[in-house]
Amino acid sequence: MKDYKALAERYAQSLSSLYDADESKQLFLMAYSFITQRKTIDYALEKSKTVDKNVLPKFELILNDLLTGKPIQHIIGEADFFGLRFQVNEHTLIPRPETEELVDWIIRQHQHEKSLSILDIGTGSGCIAITLAQHLESARVDALDISNAAIATARQNANRLHVDVNFIEADVLEWDVFMEQSQQYDIIVSNPPYITPKEQEHMHTNVLRYEPHAALFVEEHNPLLFYATTADLAKQHLKDGGTMYFEINQYLAEQTMDLIRKKGFADIVLRKDLNAVERMIAARMDF
Numbered sequence: 001m002k003d004y005k006a007l008a009e010r011y012a013q014s015l016s017s018l019y020d021a022d023e024s025k026q027l028f029l030m031a032y033s034f035i036t037q038r039k040t041i042d043y044a045l046e047k048s049k050t051v052d053k054n055v056l057p058k059f060e061l062i063l064n065d066l067l068t069g070k071p072i073q074h075i076i077g078e079a080d081f082f083g084l085r086f087q088v089n090e091h092t093l094i095p096r097p098e099t100e101e102l103v104d105w106i107i108r109q110h111q112h113e114k115s116l117s118i119l120d121i122g123t124g125s126g127c128i129a130i131t132l133a134q135h136l137e138s139a140r141v142d143a144l145d146i147s148n149a150a151i152a153t154a155r156q157n158a159n160r161l162h163v164d165v166n167f168i169e170a171d172v173l174e175w176d177v178f179m180e181q182s183q184q185y186d187i188i189v190s191n192p193p194y195i196t197p198k199e200q201e202h203m204h205t206n207v208l209r210y211e212p213h214a215a216l217f218v219e220e221h222n223p224l225l226f227y228a229t230t231a232d233l234a235k236q237h238l239k240d241g242g243t244m245y246f247e248i249n250q251y252l253a254e255q256t257m258d259l260i261r262k263k264g265f266a267d268i269v270l271r272k273d274l275n276a277v278e279r280m281i282a283a284r285m286d287f
């Protein structure tokens with residue numbers, strides 16, 4: 001580990017200042033390239049020039065964060081999602097590639113429809129809501145989350161990306177109190193918390209240490225609570241012919257399908273992600 005750090009420092013000194021980006025980010029990328037071996041030393045050298053000595057302390061900090069396993073996205077404060085760059089922090093889940101697949105599915109299904117109304121439940125960084133608003137022509141998008149801090153971050157992301165989304169701070173479990181009957185949607189989508197406490201032991205410690213637990217975990221005795229709640233909400237607030245989309249827990253795929261069936265939905269489709277894991281569901285109301 002120590003040699004590794006020394007090696008990274010040595011190469012950081014000859015890091016290029018050709019980039020316009022923030023120096024610490026350059027240094028981070030250098031260090032990261034060594035730590036992950038994703039980029040070769042040749043790549044680093046090709047970009048090399050002498051780096052200002054004043055920057056080295058920053059490099060130390062970044063490198064130490066990396067060595068303790070802090071996610072890259074939290075170090076640079078950004079994550080890529082569907083070709084867009086989102087600000088992320090300790091209050092928001094880092095958007096995942098599986099969720100990009102869910103969004104891709106929705107866009108392909110609805111790209112030729114105009115004036116869609118969409119509700120994203122548990123928006124976090126806003127990645128689903130903002131990406132859909134950007135890709136689906138003239139869509140009107142509402143997005144809710146229980147976390148005030150997540151909503152603030154999502155709002156900043158929408159502003160930075162020049163996308164119009166109506167953010168609502170609310171607890172979805174109380175939807176029947178705050179939602180007006182007139183709010184009707186073509187699409188209701190949710191990537192809710194779905195990990196049971198028992199699954200924690202198989203999870204990477206960095207996820208447990210750095211990501212918001214309220215975004216990840218449900219209670220052991222009621223792991224499908226958010227799916228049942230959203231299905232009830234959708235029965236009242238999906239337009240005739242509207243579709244509900246979920247990201248799901250792969251270990252609870254059958255139970256989630258059963259639940260949605262029992263709630264009266266039809267045309268239920270279970271879809272695998274690129275890793276062949278049962279990861280998402282679409283369903284229509286059987287009116």
Ligand SMILES: C[S@@+](CC[C@H](N)C(=O)[O-])C[C@H]1O[C@@H](n2cnc3c(N)ncnc32)[C@H](O)[C@@H]1O
Nearest residue numbers: 095122123124145146147171172191192193215
């Ligand atoms: C798995 S994260 C998904 C974040 C984002 N949509 C994504 O796909 O990256 C679940 C989100 O649900 C929110 N959440 C948890 N409990 C909630 C509740 N009762 N009502 C509304 N949102 C809730 C969390 O704050 C978190 O942002």
